[in-house]
Amino acid sequence: MKTLQVELAERSYPIYIGTDLLSQKELLTKHIKRQEVLIVTNETIAPLYLDKVSALLTEFKCDSVVLPDGESYKTLEVMNHIFDKLLSEQFSRQVTLIALGGGVIGDMTGFAAACYQRGVPFIQIPTTLLSQVDSSVGGKTAVNHALGKNMIGAFYQPQCVVADTNTLNTLDDRQLASGLAEVIKYGLINDLDFFEWLEKNISALKQRDSQALAYAIERSCQDKADIVAKDETEQDVRALLNLGHTFGHAIETGMGYGNWLHGEAIATGMLMAADLSARQGWMSADEVSRIADLFLAAGLPVQSPQEMSAQKFLSLMSVDKKVQDGVIRLVLLKGIGKAIISDDYDVEKLQETLVAFQEKQ
Amino acid sequence: MKTLQVELAERSYPIYIGTDLLSQKELLTKHIKRQEVLIVTNETIAPLYLDKVSALLTEFKCDSVVLPDGESYKTLEVMNHIFDKLLSEQFSRQVTLIALGGGVIGDMTGFAAACYQRGVPFIQIPTTLLSQVDSSVGGKTAVNHALGKNMIGAFYQPQCVVADTNTLNTLDDRQLASGLAEVIKYGLINDLDFFEWLEKNISALKQRDSQALAYAIERSCQDKADIVAKDETEQDVRALLNLGHTFGHAIETGMGYGNWLHGEAIATGMLMAADLSARQGWMSADEVSRIADLFLAAGLPVQSPQEMSAQKFLSLMSVDKKVQDGVIRLVLLKGIGKAIISDDYDVEKLQETLVAFQEKQ
Incomplete structure (x- = not known):
């Protein structure tokens, strides 16, 4: 495993890159500060990795929300489903969001984390090559508007990024x-x-x-x-x-x-x-x-x-x-x-x- | 006129308090850095003050969006109307948003400014006593969710606040x-x-x-x-x-x-x-x-x-x-x-x- 530090003063965070990282519990848990976790993923990724990631988090109050897959769903409306889940299950400001999926999930979950109760921590688990090399670094989060891509968003840094190259084997x-x-x-x-x-x-x-x-x-x-x-x-x-x-x-x-x-x-x-x-x-x-x-x-x-x-x-x-x-x-x-x-x-x-x-x- | 400085390091800003401040052009224009301005207001306030404020801004590309009045409209959906306007009229990242109204307009406009293209400047012109003493100080912006008030938002500071006590004469x-x-x-x-x-x-x-x-x-x-x-x-x-x-x-x-x-x-x-x-x-x-x-x-x-x-x-x-x-x-x-x-x-x-x-x- 390689660890790469993104240097942004008090917003610095590590990127872990390697094979089979989704079996290493502590990589994730050491970056979760409190008792609550919500995993955000999509219909394609959930059957492949949701159980695996959830199994690492049994010590927390942990729930998940599964969104439809694709860039056309990267909207304020779909992001609202994350808030629906957080609020209906009474997740507090102490929740950590985990983005499990490609760039769409990462961008939308990061933005939701930036906004929920005016900001809660989040972790990126990018499962596509594009999200591992792009959206996992730099803290750009956003949703699309019918009139322009990534027009509504925030700069918001994750606690860590876990890039498991094994997940690329299931990529088309x-x-x-x-x-x-x-x-x-x-x-x-x-x-x-x-x-x-x-x-x-x-x-x-x-x-x-x-x-x-x-x-x-x-x-x-x-x-x-x-x-x-x-x-x-x-x-x-x-x-x-x-x-x-x-x-x-x-x-x-x-x-x-x-x-x-x-x-x-x-x-x-x-x-x-x-x-x-x-x-x-x-x-x-x-x-x-x-x-x-x-x-x-x-x-x-x-x-x-x-x-x-x-x-x-x-x-x-x-x-x-x-x-x-x-x-x-x-x-x-x-x-x-x-x-x-x-x-x-x-x-x-x-x-x-x-x-x-x-x-x- | 009294000027009160909110001290937040590089995010510090002045609050101007006094009578008839909406006739003083420079109070506003000296805080607008670029050529574009969008005024956000509501159906109650627009007939009272929109022309007056627009008249101060003739040197800018200036447009306005008029939202329905009331706390029940402080939602992601209604906030999206601000983005519709900004994008359909091709407002760039250089736009300054002006919130002209009470707390609902201030909270929603501030949050829209925090998110549009990941952050553009905004100015508060609070027209109710509540917004003059509360939402104008401190940078809390948000919209409501059906399951909780102010649950989706950001900490985001304005460029300045113009609190004209004359506007309180039209308050019920x-x-x-x-x-x-x-x-x-x-x-x-x-x-x-x-x-x-x-x-x-x-x-x-x-x-x-x-x-x-x-x-x-x-x-x-x-x-x-x-x-x-x-x-x-x-x-x-x-x-x-x-x-x-x-x-x-x-x-x-x-x-x-x-x-x-x-x-x-x-x-x-x-x-x-x-x-x-x-x-x-x-x-x-x-x-x-x-x-x-x-x-x-x-x-x-x-x-x-x-x-x-x-x-x-x-x-x-x-x-x-x-x-x-x-x-x-x-x-x-x-x-x-x-x-x-x-x-x-x-x-x-x-x-x-x-x-x-x-x-x-």
């Missing part, structure tokens, strides 16, 4: 690929060495080699934790982590939540950012091809959906959280491993990228 | 009395001098003497600010501010939100706390009578509703935020001006108080 291929998109992102942002390691090891990862996966998770979490430690509430460098996200969120919102997986949408988004950067003369066509090749090898899409016209993109992108004084700030690339935040790009070239990526019939 | 008598309950609370908690001032000045306050009101608001805000500065997130002494609230919230929830005004419910609640304290031998029957007399002079109820049996009270009180390890912690009195937090009371005496206060048919 599409979900695994979606997680790889976020892994590749860390290489693109500021870790060229890691990007090159990924080029060499992409088939081992696709084949779920547990050592390769553990290494990729650890390095991704470390890269993300380093950035978050510098800028917890995204005033500055943390925005680099949004590489591909302004394009990607537009695809997710425009196509209806859950139709494109988050990783699929941001993979296409990152390639669009690379393409725009190349049009600006900031990186070579050769580098763009390397990125496209890695996404293809990972099983990720490299074109935006036919339904997403340039106009639809622009309209959706302009409600993104990165808009400042009317200008869409984008994360772009000055080469692989060199992401920058910029509003100094040519809007016509953005238009060209949007048109070029739209899938033809 | 019942709302004014409700505000006086919170004012009297500060005397009971730790300010015997103020309690005695209130005994002398209660008719001036009822007659809306503007000097008396301004003094009462200022002293209440100062008393509250002193406590909040010591304990922002209620780990400790801040809980004293909940005098009467555990009883009062049970009445509000049990009777249906909005049927009893908040101040009415907590007035009865404070008297119940005093009664229980007297039964414990901690204060004299004489002091309890003085408190009851002041509430009666203010036009506040001194009995709990007929519908609230002791059993119903206990069931509702046990989901209160103040419950710790199964015990209901109460704020009780060791005399007027000497509130304490205690779980060391006789449960049978609590039962006696609950029975004694229930209004007979």
Whole structure:
């Protein structure tokens, strides 16, 4: 097992990464301060791991709530089911929430913990590659609104994160690929060495080699934790982590939540950012091809959906959280491993990228 | 005009108290950092003050959302209308929200500001006595849940508070009395001098003497600010501010939100706390009578509703935020001006108080 500390002063917490961690009771229990626990999970994960996790918590007043599975359920309405359970079972301000599932469960449970009685502790047990490398670090919690993804939320840190790589064995291929998109992102942002390691090891990862996966998770979490430690509430460098996200969120919102997986949408988004950067003369066509090749090898899409016209993109992108004084700030690339935040790009070239990526019939 | 500073390190903010402050443009505009403003108000307040406030903000992109009036609308669903407006009109993370109204508008707008894009600034313009002396200080924001009052929320501080005593002229008598309950609370908690001032000045306050009101608001805000500065997130002494609230919230929830005004419910609640304290031998029957007399002079109820049996009270009180390890912690009195937090009371005496206060048919 590897332990990685996310350094955020009094909000610091450990991430445990390894195999069969869901059999290690103390990992969890030492982070539960009081007598009450509510596990939040979904219909897909509950049959696989709920009993296993509950069995570790017999010394507590422990209950669970099982939500429907999918991004389309990451709403205020569904989050309210968590509050229904907490209140009908008279859980006090001393409860610890446990998020057992992927990014949707993690984001929604974290936000519920931030709000219940104005804040109770929570623990993340991410069960997808995407949530292990992304939502488990950095404390961004949120729900979606019909008009924009992750628009309602809070910055709120967990007590600990338990990333058991065994849970990835039950993940379907599409979900695994979606997680790889976020892994590749860390290489693109500021870790060229890691990007090159990924080029060499992409088939081992696709084949779920547990050592390769553990290494990729650890390095991704470390890269993300380093950035978050510098800028917890995204005033500055943390925005680099949004590489591909302004394009990607537009695809997710425009196509209806859950139709494109988050990783699929941001993979296409990152390639669009690379393409725009190349049009600006900031990186070579050769580098763009390397990125496209890695996404293809990972099983990720490299074109935006036919339904997403340039106009639809622009309209959706302009409600993104990165808009400042009317200008869409984008994360772009000055080469692989060199992401920058910029509003100094040519809007016509953005238009060209949007048109070029739209899938033809 | 008086300016009172709430000291919370980098979250410190001023409260402006005086007459005709809604004509002073700079009070507001100097606290708006960017180009976008959304005013949140309700159907009662909008016809009275919305144009006046909007007129101060012509240099900004400014829009408004008008919500239904009343405690029963302080819900996640109604709060979502604020997000609908913000997103459909493409308000960015640079927006400042302005809460124009009573406690319901303040609590809901503050919570919406805490959550929109994970946090945007907001300003309070409280238009009721209750919100001027209570919700404007301390950063507690929340919405209600069918099973408990203020159960979903955040600690989130405003940029400033503008308390214009002129707005109290449009308040109905019942709302004014409700505000006086919170004012009297500060005397009971730790300010015997103020309690005695209130005994002398209660008719001036009822007659809306503007000097008396301004003094009462200022002293209440100062008393509250002193406590909040010591304990922002209620780990400790801040809980004293909940005098009467555990009883009062049970009445509000049990009777249906909005049927009893908040101040009415907590007035009865404070008297119940005093009664229980007297039964414990901690204060004299004489002091309890003085408190009851002041509430009666203010036009506040001194009995709990007929519908609230002791059993119903206990069931509702046990989901209160103040419950710790199964015990209901109460704020009780060791005399007027000497509130304490205690779980060391006789449960049978609590039962006696609950029975004694229930209004007979």
